Amino acid sequence: MTTTEPTSVGLSEKAHTLLSSMKEDGYISELTDGYKLAIGLALANGMTPGEVPAPKRTILAVSGLDPEQEIATAIRSLVDLGEGSVYRYAERLAEWGVMEMAARFKSGFLDVAALIKNPKR
Numbered sequence: 001m002t003t004t005e006p007t008s009v010g011l012s013e014k015a016h017t018l019l020s021s022m023k024e025d026g027y028i029s030e031l032t033d034g035y036k037l038a039i040g041l042a043l044a045n046g047m048t049p050g051e052v053p054a055p056k057r058t059i060l061a062v063s064g065l066d067p068e069q070e071i072a073t074a075i076r077s078l079v080d081l082g083e084g085s086v087y088r089y090a091e092r093l094a095e096w097g098v099m100e101m102a103a104r105f106k107s108g109f110l111d112v113a114a115l116i117k118n119p120k121r
Contacts, residue, residue: 006085008062015095022105042097043078052095065090071090075093
C-alpha cells in the first residue's frame with residue numbers, strides 16, 4: 001500500500017504564530033525558510049516528534065516547500081517511515097523545530113548561525 005502524500009503542510013496555531021513572529025522580527029525572511037530550518041533542527045537533534053497538536057493551520061504548499069523533493073529524500077534517508085507519509089512527518093519535525101527555536105528565542109535573541117553550527121544545546 002502506497003501512502004498518498006498531502007499537497008500542503010502546516011503547524012499548530014501556536015507554532016504558526018511563533019514562526020510568524022520570527023519572520024516579523026527579521027530572523028527569517030520567509031515562512032518557508034523557517035519551516036525548513038525547523039525541520040533541519042529537529043533532524044539534527046535526532047528527534048522523533050509527536051503529532052502536531054490541534055488546531056492545525058495549513059500554511060505551505062508542498063510544491064513550494066520541497067520542489068526538488070530534497071527534504072523528502074533527507075527524511076527518508078534518516079527515518080524509517082514504513083508506510084507513513086514523509087510530509088506528515090515533516091510537519092511533526094517542523095512543529096518540534098519551531099517550538100525549540102521559540103524556546104531559544106525567549107532569551108531575547110535567536111542566533112540562527114549558532115543554531116546551524118551546533119543544533120544541540
